[in-house]
Amino acid sequence: xxxxxxxxxxxxxxxxxxxxxxxxxxxxxxxxxxxxxxxxxxxxxxxxxxxxxxxxxxxxxxxxxxxxxxxxxxxxxxxxxxxxxxxxxxxxxxxxxxxxxxxxxxxxxxxxxxxxxxxxxxxxxxxxxxxxxxxxxxxxxxxxxxxxxxxxxxxxxxxxxxxxxxxxxxxxxxxxxxxxxxxxxxxxxxxxxxxxxxxxxxxxxxxxxxxxxxxxxxxxxxxxxxxxxxxxxxxxxxxxxxxxxxxxxxxxxxxxxxxxxxxxxxxxxxxxxxxxxxxxxxxxxxxxxxxxxxxxxxxxxxxxxxxxxxxxxxxxxxxxxxxxxxxxxxxxxxxxxxxxxxxxxxxxxxxxxxxxxxxxxxxxxxxxxxxxxxxxxxxxxxxxxxxxxxxxxxxxxxxxxxxxxxxxxxxxxxxxxxxxxxxxxxxxxxxxxxxxxxxxxxxxxxxxxxxxxx
Ligand code: PHE
Numbered sequence: 232x233x234x235x236x237x238x239x240x241x242x243x244x245x246x247x248x249x250x251x252x253x254x255x256x257x258x259x260x261x262x263x264x265x266x267x268x269x270x271x272x273x274x275x276x277x278x279x280x281x282x283x284x285x286x287x288x289x290x291x292x293x294x295x296x297x298x299x300x301x302x303x304x305x306x307x308x309x310x311x312x313x314x315x316x317x318x319x320x321x322x323x324x325x326x327x328x329x330x331x332x333x334x335x336x337x338x339x340x341x342x343x344x345x346x347x348x349x350x351x352x353x354x355x356x357x358x359x360x361x362x363x364x365x366x367x368x369x370x371x372x373x374x375x376x377x378x379x380x381x382x383x384x385x386x387x388x389x390x391x392x393x394x395x396x397x398x399x400x401x402x403x404x405x406x407x408x409x410x411x412x413x414x415x416x417x418x419x420x421x422x423x424x425x426x427x428x429x430x431x432x433x434x435x436x437x438x439x440x441x442x443x444x445x446x447x448x449x450x451x452x453x454x455x456x457x458x459x460x461x462x463x464x465x466x467x468x469x470x471x472x473x474x475x476x477x478x479x480x481x482x483x484x485x486x487x488x489x490x491x492x493x494x495x496x497x498x499x500x501x502x503x504x505x506x507x508x509x510x511x512x513x514x515x516x517x518x519x520x521x522x523x524x525x526x527x528x529x530x531x532x533x534x535x536x537x538x539x540x541x542x543x544x545x546x547x548x549x550x551x552x553x554x555x556x557x558x559x560x561x562x563x564x565x566x567x568x569x570x571x572x573x574x575x576x577x578x579x580x581x582x583x584x585x586x587x588x589x590x591x592x593x594x595x596x597x598x599x600x601x602x603x604x605x606x607x608x609x610x611x612x613x614x615x616x617x618x619x620x621x622x623x624x625x626x627x628x629x630x631x632x633x634x635x636x637x638x639x640x641x642x643x644x645x646x647x648x649x650x651x652x653x654x655x656x657x658x659x660x661x662x663x664x665x666x667x668x669x670x671x672x673x674x675x676x677x678x679x680x681x682x683x684x685x
Contacts, residue, residue, distance in 0.1 A: 302474020
């Protein structure tokens with residue numbers, strides 16, 4: 232059996248590693264280094280980490296396989312791949328809406344992601360000469376008050392993202408992700424080594440890995456589930472869009488596992504680096520989105536050659552954010568290009584502008600718009616984050632699982648996976664058909680029921 236041999240109008244990647252690198256480039260980003268640690272701090276340490284790991288394994292990996300499969304078989308933008316596969320399965324063409332929704336979710340995420348990426352860029356200009364860990368806490372708070380600076384870095388980030396997407400993902404990505412990401416990995420490992428010298432290494436590690444089960448409730452589970460989707464770039468078509476460029480010969484299952492493994496390793500290492508610094512300096516683990524920007528600069532102040540490592544770290548973090556942002560914009564741009572027959576520059580310009588405009592509200596939500604709370608008591612930034620990660624991505628994930636698990640013909644699924652009816656396949660299929668949709672639905676309903684989703 233051979234996978235479908237349709238080709239993409241956008242071309243396919245040539246190297247065997249390119250898909251893994253591009254998918255890993257999408258997955259590894261601010262979600263691992265910025266968001267994961269602060270969510271761990273906010274939602275109770277080890278309890279959150281445990282639920283998160285379970286979600287990655289039982290829900291994330293099966294859905295990632297499903298997304299790659301849809302993309303590669305459809306060989307177009309998520310929306311058009313869905314339409315093609317719906318036709319192939321003789322079912323409603325309205326499944327296309329799933330791809331369109333994903334592209335919209337991507338824009339929502341990009342809008343606030345870009346503001347946080349702007350923070351990372353601004354730290355490239357830091358001199359890492361602060362006198363105390365608290366210094367960076369105050370500095371970050373002052374920075375958040377300065378709307379015009381936030382908007383400046385946000386604009387810069389969106390502009391670069393839209394420009395790269397306009398030039399074409401294949402050309403843009405292949406060249407440099409594979410060179411730069413390993414260096415980021417090395418610096419995170421160095422930070423972990425530094426963490427062993429802080430005097431609170433064990434305390435930090437225990438905080439990450441010793442679950443306090445009393446802390447697990449619907450809010451925590453929904454947050455961990457949302458983070459699993461977010462960190463693996465699932466539920467909105469990013470991985471699907473990249474799947475469209477994946478060579479027909481590559482094995483989807485093992486690829487998905489490698490990407491998930493890599494992504495999880497980076498997140499856990501970031502946690503191991505950050506929490507010892509938090510405890511050694513009596514900082515607050517639940518200090519919210521600023522956590523990384525408060526703890527790591529202090530590590531760089533104290534490290535030999537810290538200024539160089541510090542700047543390099545934030546340059547690489549910005550690039551990691553960029554390679555994720557590209558995949559947030561790509562599904563929408565690919566779809567506009569295919570359906571409106573426009574060129575990539577126009578498509579990417581229009582969608583970049585929409586994300587930029589929304590992002591302005593996020594940038595201002597820390598200062599002049601701090602009283603504007605569209606969802607519950609969340610400011611605009613947190614509302615966008617919550618709506619996209621904890622509502623849209625899991626919902627997208629349910630439908631992707633249902634589509635591949637229940638709607639597509641099993642033969643086509645097997646053909647695309649190049650797998651016979653083996654045990655592994657059966658486990659995957661079972662997880663995809665029953666466990667993922669059910670778990671997501673249960674978490675979701677209980678969160679709605681308990682008023683977490685307001
Ligand atoms: N996975 C990326 C990160 O962790 C963010 C992302 C989410 C990218 C959804 C694409 C789609 O930073």
